[in-house]
Amino acid sequence: MPVSSKEIAAQAGVSQATVSRVINNQPNVREETRRRVLEVIDELGYVPDATARSLVTQRTTKIGLVVSDIVNPFYPELVESVEAFARDSGYAVLLCNTQRDPSIDKVYARFLIEQRVAGVLFTSVTPQSTAPLQFSQASIPVVFMNRYLRDLPVPSVLTDNVGGAYMMTEYLIGLGHSRIAFIRGLPDTTTSQDREEGYRRCLADHGLALKQALLEQGDYTREAAYEATVRLLHTTPSPTAIFCANDYMAFGALDAASKLGFRVPEDVSIAGFDNIELSSLQTIGLTTVEQPIAEMARRAMEILLDLIEGQTAVHEPWVEVYEPKLVVRKTSGIVASGARRKEVQGK
Amino acid sequence: MPVSSKEIAAQAGVSQATVSRVINNQPNVREETRRRVLEVIDELGYVPDATARSLVTQRTTKIGLVVSDIVNPFYPELVESVEAFARDSGYAVLLCNTQRDPSIDKVYARFLIEQRVAGVLFTSVTPQSTAPLQFSQASIPVVFMNRYLRDLPVPSVLTDNVGGAYMMTEYLIGLGHSRIAFIRGLPDTTTSQDREEGYRRCLADHGLALKQALLEQGDYTREAAYEATVRLLHTTPSPTAIFCANDYMAFGALDAASKLGFRVPEDVSIAGFDNIELSSLQTIGLTTVEQPIAEMARRAMEILLDLIEGQTAVHEPWVEVYEPKLVVRKTSGIVASGARRKEVQGK
DNA sequence: TTGAAAGCGCTAACAA
DNA sequence: TTGTTAGCGCTTTCAA
Secondary structure (H helix, E strand, O other): OOOOHHHHHHHHOOOHHHHHHHHOOOOOOOHHHHHHHHHHHHHHOOOOOHHHHHHHHOOOOEEEEEEOOOOOOHHHHHHHHHHHHHHHOOOEEEEEEOOOOHHHHHHHHHHHHHOOOOEEEEOOOOOOOOHHHHHHHOOOOEEEEOOOOOOOOOOEEEEOHHHHHHHHHHHHHHOOOOOEEEEOOOOOOHHHHHHHHHHHHHHHHOOOOOOHHHEEOOOOOHHHHHHHHHHHHHOOOOOOEEEEOOHHHHHHHHHHHHHOOOOOOOOOEEEOOEOOHHHHOOOOOOEEEEOOHHHHHHHHHHHHHHHHOOOOOOOOOOEEEEOOEEEOOOOOOOOOOOOOHHHHHHO | OOOOHHHHHHHHOOOHHHHHHHHOOOOOOOHHHHHHHHHHHHHHOOOOOHHHHHHHHOOOOEEEEEEOOOOOOHHHHHHHHHHHHHHHOOOEEEEEEOOOOHHHHHHHHHHHHHOOOOEEEEOOOOOOOOHHHHHHHOOOOEEEEOOOOOOOOOOEEEEOHHHHHHHHHHHHHHOOOOOEEEEOOOOOOHHHHHHHHHHHHHHHHOOOOOOHHHEEOOOOOHHHHHHHHHHHHHOOOOOOEEEEOOHHHHHHHHHHHHHOOOOOOOOOEEEOOEOOHHHHOOOOOOEEEEOOHHHHHHHHHHHHHHHHOOOOOOOOOOEEEEOOEEEOOOOOOOOOOOOOHHHHHHO
16 A cells, blocks of 8 residues: 555645645745655655546546557557657557457557546557547547548548559569569558559559459468468469568568569569568568658657647648658569579479 | 546436446346436446546556567567457556666656556566566566566566577587577576576586687677677687577677678578567578467466456465477578688688 | 645445 | 445645
């Protein structure tokens, strides 16, 4: 049972109000009194109860951070940045990992509202999610980052996903690829949709037909991309390049290519999106589209704190877009002139 | 401003106590009354305030999870497991990422105590940390996992780090290696110390001298291991095998070897510890020592919840040790008979 | 500069 | 089965 401010007051021979003034660094406390109170606080190891404080002030110093899959290395980078900013601003982070399951999403929304969090940062919102609505009903500020909801006026921090994917596709076409596959992320996510859009638009602009057989469904996980890549590399003619909607899936694609005996990039080029830290490993060397993850996370938190502290009632513009950047490494190359190894082996 | 139970009571024509009974699913409420109350709750979108509840019940449903570096892929795996278990048990997780900085540790300890968390799971405790003491003063249950503090009677969930490192070292010796380097993790961490101990003991048991030049200091990060590996590979004679205190550092070692033109495993074998998920990638294929991360995390949470819910006053035994397992992949091999490439190039 | 008193939203006796 | 009452630990008027 921890000591309370009442006991501190008694010990120091002052009122609770004075103790409160001292711990909140308010003026109008005699220096001698302040000293005595601090002494007793130190002696008894008193730590104020945030719970009780919140009840009266009607504000908390917790924010919710909702991510869809903490094991996908994209998220830890983002979490680190959010966390550091939150900590520096005096907020703690309640981490909510939905594991890509909308029902868990609902559980967490309820939980965060019960906790009366000061605000929520959604990094992986889906249209099925009712959470953003629940928060706005509870008048808890919400910011989206990474993904967003079309037509929902929630401040969002994004990358130009269409542009980034276009850039990558154009680069691959420039290398001579014409059979470029695309592995989607979770359907219904704007990141997947927008990146696919960039891919499609670029193919069209270059007079290349979109082949349904080269469009595979993934879910942002390595495993799904592994399976999708196996399917793709078994089609005839198989793609000479595979563009994955995120880096983590590209890792799975690399794995599959390697398992099936395809050399990268000689037999097949593989590209991702995000430029997570591990993509730069020499042994991986993934060609990808970079988004400034840490910077975007920081900015999203900044907006959220503005909203919380009432600097801004309505944040205009709703959407802040960061520019993606093409990062070429060793998983991409020109189309080989000869037949692919697989075909050579097969016949 | 959210609605309160008082308003629900007024609307439903009952007392606040009855509303409380309904939301806590207590018996002794007439079915008809319960229905009416639930109706009003639904209508007004009432969500109880956990802050107020905690104040009177004197217990919260938040636990603190302290990790040292969320970007190290070891931690997300652990976090996922802890989180899932916590959620299923009705607890939310306050994530505290100390970024390997003891001063941040202190900030978080204070914060978690203010929040009156129900318990704390430390995954990366260091002897400098005063946090565990602070929590025990505040009578908040604490469990260690991964690392522990010697002679501090705190329940700890660990791998047999000495044994695991011994196993790996013996395996490398069996391949014919005699110049085996070891890259330490952060000094003062039991994981680093115990793994080094296993390495030393095995060398001694096999009559191999410990060479100081082959002992490098790391800090569990890729970057530090990269630098350490560069130094190691520049010594003469350079090691034929490098054993890193964790997988994440092994990634850095692989990078350095590759940059310096050393082939793995022909010129130098590289091994890690943890068997994080990414180590199994075909392009990495790291030889390592596996610890059952998710299982250990689950167990640690289980112990913590036992402690919180008072099932167990004192948890005996203090330490639960899991068995590590040798995982051989492609970064390790027999010592090449000829000179290493580097030497060939050099002369 | 300080203290007394009220009250944040809830739960838990106890009484009815 | 339900309501009344007190109080969790703090902050915040208001008065002294």
